[in-house]
Amino acid sequence: MNFQAIRAIYIFEMNRTFRTIWQSIVSPVVSTSLYFVVFGAAIGSRIQEVEGVSYGAFIVPGLMMLTVLMQSVSNAGFGIFFPKFTGTIYEILSAPISVLEIIIGYVGAAATKALMIGLIILGTATFFVDLEIQHPFWMIGFLVITCFSFAMLGFILGIWANNFEQLQLVPMLLITPLVFLGGSFYSVSMLPEAWQKVAMFNPVLYLISGFRWAFFGMADVPVGWSLAAIGVFCAICVVAIWTIFRTGWRLRA
Amino acid sequence: MASMVSVQGLSKIYDDGFKALDSVDLEIEEGEVLALLGPNGAGKTTLISAICGIATATSGTVTVGGHDNVRDFRAARSMIGLVPQELTIENFETVFNTVRFTRGLFGKPRDDAYLEKLLRQLTLWDKKDNRLLTLSGGMKRRVMIAKALSHEPRVLFLDEPTAGVDVELRKEMWDVMRDLKGSGVTIILTTHYIEEAEAMADRVAVINKGEILLVQDKAELMKQMGKKTLTVDLDAPVDSLPDSLAQRGVELGADRKSLIYTYDTAARKTGITDLLADIRKAGLHLTDVHTKQSSLEDIFVGLVTEDAA
Ligand SMILES: Nc1ncnc2c1ncn2[C@@H]1O[C@H](COP(=O)(O)OP(=O)(O)O)[C@@H](O)[C@H]1O
Ligand SMILES: [Mg+2]
16 A cells, blocks of 8 residues: 555645635535525424424434535545646556555545535534434444545546536536435425335435434434445445546546 | 666557557666657657556556566556656645655655755755746746656656757756766656757667657767768869769759768768869869768658658
8 A cells, every 4th residue: 555645645635625725614604504594494484393303403414415415526526637637647647556545545635625514514503503413423424424435426527527517517417406305405204105206216315314313313214224325335436436547537548 | 787667569559549659669778868759749758658657558568677567567656757748737736745745646755855955956945835836837847857756766757858948948957867867867858859869868769650760879870870971162163063073972062162972981981082082183172171970860850751751
């Protein structure tokens, strides 16, 4: 293992993050606050409770997921797209490093940033609602593994993207609907039966459900399914990235 | 001397079916400066990319310091520093951070003292905290060299280091290269400036259309293939060339006041003595005589046009 390389990539990427830290933090905090005002206060005052949890608190896991998924995907996507775009990727390709080290460095840094922002949102949420986290260990666990797996997805996206538009559009078109339809603002049991079946095909549903279970001890699907789903997703991403570097797809001529 | 880089039967066919390298064999000795000379599109960058792992070879093998560049890529690549043809840098990073990043990437532990020495050598130390986008073109190029040297490589590839660079900076680059050679680094330099190969190289390899046409000691190459021209200035113009001189292959200059004779320096008899005697016999008076050695450029152009024919 080339630990020096992992460290170098990680530090380099985190430096980039800290150079633009205010941008990175302000926008999710502001949008989260808006969500609380609109969904939590305005709509929440009519919905009252979902399965015994106040609506304001109920949406916290979904809101965190929304931002964390977007952040993981776009951070990692940008992290590898940028060197590809400027040409500095030649260094990565000619360095004595393996795919695993590249993943740990780039994906690790992107996931760290997403994790930090997720925690900031959680902190922001406590200003609006009373929260009691039932399984804090699992909550952090779900959060970390989510950051990692979606950062891998973003990494793949960054390698695939040929321009900035693709890089920005795909997370918007892919992640936002999946999160909204994955029960971030409602329990799936509130949907008509036919739609409940459709919703089961949405991988993000399993994430949000598991995450919500960690908060409140209740879930749309058994928590074991959630773990299995995210495990499978992770494995797919690892295999995909490994294949990309082995074949040099979109990287090596 | 041992081969530092050994390229055997290396071919590269790009996805679009274009054959950029055609079974290239090349042995690069430790400590030498090899100039890889070729016109645009000859395959110089492709060759370097295939050696460094940026492009995947279609067939053939490459070893660096005895390590196969695919099977034992870590060992092989650790020995290589690369300055690519394009100026590609992280504009928002500082000089020091970007150089330190490359060192880490190549698996070397942090050594800020070494990096300081390196940046001082390249007169970049004053700029170490500057963001790259604030630097001049020449400075950026030096940053690229600093990055390539940050992990103390044994082999340095410089892909057209002085293309589009002003004369002053070119001379500076040459000084940097001489220093490096002095410290025992093997240098592979691609260029289409003959002048550069002539100034820097120990050996010259000529590549055209993906094939190596020749690899030779520079001095020997110039001696072997070098033609010299002898120009004899006359005191008065002549109407036509005397037969005795025409038979020797002498040509009349455009001003009709000079005779031009091309000969091979490697030949046992250059025929100059006889020529001078014939000039006197023909009743011509000479005022001056000078000779000119053909440059690598002439040799190169000769080779490449021959190849195209
Ligand atoms: N990625 C690529 N795909 C297809 N053809 C390429 C690619 N890169 C280079 N070539 C072609 O290969 C040939 C050699 O290019 P290159 O190695 O860059 O030449 P040089 O560096 O000697 O100017 C050129 O004809 C070029 O057009
Ligand atoms: Mg080139």
